[in-house]
Amino acid sequence: MELHITCIPGDGIGPEIVRETKKVLDKVAHKYGHKMIYKDILMGGASIDVHGVPLTEEAIADAKAADAVLMGSIGGNTTTSPWYKLPPEKRPEAGLLAMRKALNLFANLRPAVLYDELAAACPLKEEISKAGFDMLIMRELTGGLYFGERRTIEENGVRKAIDTLTYDENEIRRIAIKGFDIARKRRKKVTSVDKANVLDSSRLWRKVVEEVAKDYPDVTLEHMLVDNCAMQLVKDPAQFDVILTENMFGDILSDEASMVTGSIGMLASASLNDTKFGLYEPSHGSAPDIAGKDIANPIATVLSAAMMLRYSFDLDEEADAIEAAVKKVLQDGFRTGDIMSEGCTRVGCTEMGDLLAERI
Amino acid sequence: MELHITCIPGDGIGPEIVRETKKVLDKVAHKYGHKMIYKDILMGGASIDVHGVPLTEEAIADAKAADAVLMGSIGGNTTTSPWYKLPPEKRPEAGLLAMRKALNLFANLRPAVLYDELAAACPLKEEISKAGFDMLIMRELTGGLYFGERRTIEENGVRKAIDTLTYDENEIRRIAIKGFDIARKRRKKVTSVDKANVLDSSRLWRKVVEEVAKDYPDVTLEHMLVDNCAMQLVKDPAQFDVILTENMFGDILSDEASMVTGSIGMLASASLNDTKFGLYEPSHGSAPDIAGKDIANPIATVLSAAMMLRYSFDLDEEADAIEAAVKKVLQDGFRTGDIMSEGCTRVGCTEMGDLLAERI
Ligand SMILES: CC(C)[C@H](C(=O)O)[C@@H](O)C(=O)O
Ligand SMILES: CC(C)[C@H](C(=O)O)[C@@H](O)C(=O)O
Numbered sequence: 001m002e003l004h005i006t007c008i009p010g011d012g013i014g015p016e017i018v019r020e021t022k023k024v025l026d027k028v029a030h031k032y033g034h035k036m037i038y039k040d041i042l043m044g045g046a047s048i049d050v051h052g053v054p055l056t057e058e059a060i061a062d063a064k065a066a067d068a069v070l071m072g073s074i075g076g077n078t079t080t081s082p083w084y085k086l087p088p089e090k091r092p093e094a095g096l097l098a099m100r101k102a103l104n105l106f107a108n109l110r111p112a113v114l115y116d117e118l119a120a121a122c123p124l125k126e127e128i129s130k131a132g133f134d135m136l137i138m139r140e141l142t143g144g145l146y147f148g149e150r151r152t153i154e155e156n157g158v159r160k161a162i163d164t165l166t167y168d169e170n171e172i173r174r175i176a177i178k179g180f181d182i183a184r185k186r187r188k189k190v191t192s193v194d195k196a197n198v199l200d201s202s203r204l205w206r207k208v209v210e211e212v213a214k215d216y217p218d219v220t221l222e223h224m225l226v227d228n229c230a231m232q233l234v235k236d237p238a239q240f241d242v243i244l245t246e247n248m249f250g251d252i253l254s255d256e257a258s259m260v261t262g263s264i265g266m267l268a269s270a271s272l273n274d275t276k277f278g279l280y281e282p283s284h285g286s287a288p289d290i291a292g293k294d295i296a297n298p299i300a301t302v303l304s305a306a307m308m309l310r311y312s313f314d315l316d317e318e319a320d321a322i323e324a325a326v327k328k329v330l331q332d333g334f335r336t337g338d339i340m341s342e343g344c345t346r347v348g349c350t351e352m353g354d355l356l357a358e359r360i
Numbered sequence: 361m362e363l364h365i366t367c368i369p370g371d372g373i374g375p376e377i378v379r380e381t382k383k384v385l386d387k388v389a390h391k392y393g394h395k396m397i398y399k400d401i402l403m404g405g406a407s408i409d410v411h412g413v414p415l416t417e418e419a420i421a422d423a424k425a426a427d428a429v430l431m432g433s434i435g436g437n438t439t440t441s442p443w444y445k446l447p448p449e450k451r452p453e454a455g456l457l458a459m460r461k462a463l464n465l466f467a468n469l470r471p472a473v474l475y476d477e478l479a480a481a482c483p484l485k486e487e488i489s490k491a492g493f494d495m496l497i498m499r500e501l502t503g504g505l506y507f508g509e510r511r512t513i514e515e516n517g518v519r520k521a522i523d524t525l526t527y528d529e530n531e532i533r534r535i536a537i538k539g540f541d542i543a544r545k546r547r548k549k550v551t552s553v554d555k556a557n558v559l560d561s562s563r564l565w566r567k568v569v570e571e572v573a574k575d576y577p578d579v580t581l582e583h584m585l586v587d588n589c590a591m592q593l594v595k596d597p598a599q600f601d602v603i604l605t606e607n608m609f610g611d612i613l614s615d616e617a618s619m620v621t622g623s624i625g626m627l628a629s630a631s632l633n634d635t636k637f638g639l640y641e642p643s644h645g646s647a648p649d650i651a652g653k654d655i656a657n658p659i660a661t662v663l664s665a666a667m668m669l670r671y672s673f674d675l676d677e678e679a680d681a682i683e684a685a686v687k688k689v690l691q692d693g694f695r696t697g698d699i700m701s702e703g704c705t706r707v708g709c710t711e712m713g714d715l716l717a718e719r720i
Contacts, residue, residue, distance in 0.1 A: 161564035204521035231619035259591035
């Protein structure tokens with residue numbers, strides 16, 4: 001089949017990791033008889049440099065025209081890069097937020113998995129990590145504090161800033177449904193995280209999640225306060241299957257969870273809307289300090305491409321092939337610098353791409 | 361001197377741990393020639409049971425009349441306790457929030473320390489924990505999402521909830537000053553945590569913190585995004601001295617940090633206003649499941665009392681004596697169940713209180 005994929009190489013290590021991911025995808029296309037049709041667009045700092053804004057209408061149109069979007073990473077060093085002298089709505093990250101909103105990508109899926117081969121990288125002690133863990137954070141991505149009204153005013157000479165956290169029941173219901181649907185395909189447990197002892201939005205969240213849960217009698221639902229969840233992720237990550245939460249809590253908890261795995265360079269993510277369309281990107285950032293040195297780890301992006309094949313194209317076999325190649329490369333002892341450990345062979349970004357492609 | 365202390369035993373294990381703390385304080389009074397004048401008040405579930413509300417005007421007046429407030433813990437089991445059938449503003453936690461606001465306790469200090477003797481309880485692997493850590497989270501406690509306007513409405517049959525995150529420069533400045541002041545007495549580093557790439561309130565936060573920093577040229581200031589901070593606490597907690605942050609981020613990060621120590625039963629906290637007055641409470645909750653069994657760990661409350669002596673009464677020597685007694689009791693191998701490890705002697709709440717008092 002023909003796969004129309006819009007690519008956003010982006011900033012920092014983005015271009016290298018997307019390049020290697022295309023290499024792997026091309027191998028998949030060759031082996032399974034598909035045709036990959038890529039179109040590259042600019043976003044973030046790369047777009048600012050050319051167009052003066054982090055995202056153009058044209059780029060949005062190109063993204064919409066594709067079946068899926070594959071992204072590297074965006075943004076630069078916030079203290080040294082001139083991009084961060086611009087007003088907030090013109091900075092690289094604003095492009096990503098605008099893209100999420102324009103494509104209505106309300107469901108952000110972030111798996112946090114401890115790979116057996118990389119258990120040594122886990123910051124938790126063995127007593128805890130030996131149980132292993134494999135959770136998926138289902139983060140609402142187009143509502144809450146990120147997209148509420150905000151303003152900074154001066155009242156009687158006193159500066160004051162206001163952000164708004166808003167959710168309506170439809171926004172909560174659609175992400176809850178995604179959460180329960182995916183839990184059903186996994187270990188059938190949803191942990192809904194909120195701050196219902198303080199926030200009205202959390203109390204509505206809890207209510208609507210409970211309404212949705214009625215349609216999933218086979219899935220266990222538990223509620224957890226966000227402060228407690230931040231503790232439990234460190235204390236006993238194995239308890240989690242699907243964590244379902246709103247935008248800001250999801251931002252914090254998914255990053256915490258990814259660090260708990262110790263190998264953030266391995267973690268993929270998908271941002272989905274109500275159709276088969278999705279934007280796929282690694283969970284890590286643009287790592288400007290190592291950009292262009294051919295030492296970045298392309299695996300998170302490669303695994304994001306696997307998620308793309310699975311969710312947007314229903315190509316499960318092809319997705320499996322990519323995931324198997326990643327496992328194989330680890331078993332064969334190859335590591336980029338970020339996941340390097342004694343006795344393994346250190347390779348660069350390009351070489352890792354080659355090794356993965358060979359194993360397809 | 362005469363110390364007028366209002367006590368809030370509260371719910372769950374609260375009464376036991378406050379009782380043992382008074383035992384230690386009485387020993388301090390005896391040894392150093394002070395007079396402790398306690399007045400107990402009701403708050404949380406205990407107040408609901410008697411007065412139907414989690415906090416009365418009278419209790420607030422009693423708190424205000426004292427030099428300091430010593431609290432145990434409040435709240436019950438949120439699924440089984442009848443307190444949680446009440447509307448949110450009548451539940452136990454609402455009493456605590458109302459007290460914080462009524463007493464203007466805007467500065468919440470939560471130390472997260474890895475005790476040498478309890479290093480085994482740390483969930484991080486030794487490679488990370490061996491560096492040790494000793495940080496203090498300075499959390500803004502009377503602003504932000506906790507106290508902004510909120511409402512739940514129905515618009516065209518769709519339920520919608522709105523919370524507001526507001527900060528003005530005065531609220532930010534006064535907590536920042538507290539943060540820098542305390543950093544100056546410690547390792548002279550402030551990490552200000554925000555989400556300035558998204559929130560207006562965070563951008564104002566960052567600006568005002570930078571203004572305040574000008575008066576503290578001897579203190580190093582760094583800014584960190586909240587999602588990154590959630591990662592760094594797991595990856596490298598030793599990097600932090602003072603973490604300065606707003607109310608909700610502080611709630612999440614301080615709980616995460618306390619779990620990273622592995623011994624939350626040891627962690628004290630202080631909530632201060634602009635005077636010498638403060639409310640002191642353990643960082644842990646009311647643990648209703650073990651209430652009344654005489655197995656709770658009173659040390660966090662005892663250490664909160666030490667903070668009280670230090671901050672509200674300027675009794676540094678007496679505070680030192682309490683902290684030394686805690687260290688001694690650990691060195692002597694006594695442990696409550698929550699921090700128990702091989703080769704130590706397990707003791708209950710009352711016995712731990714006795715052991716601590718003996719060592720004053
Ligand atoms: C870049 C930033 C705006 C973004 C977010 O906060 O959503 C990032 O942290 C993420 O999690 O994808
Ligand atoms: C009980 C709850 C309202 C409170 C908070 O969120 O502030 C608690 O978690 C805390 O951190 O003291």
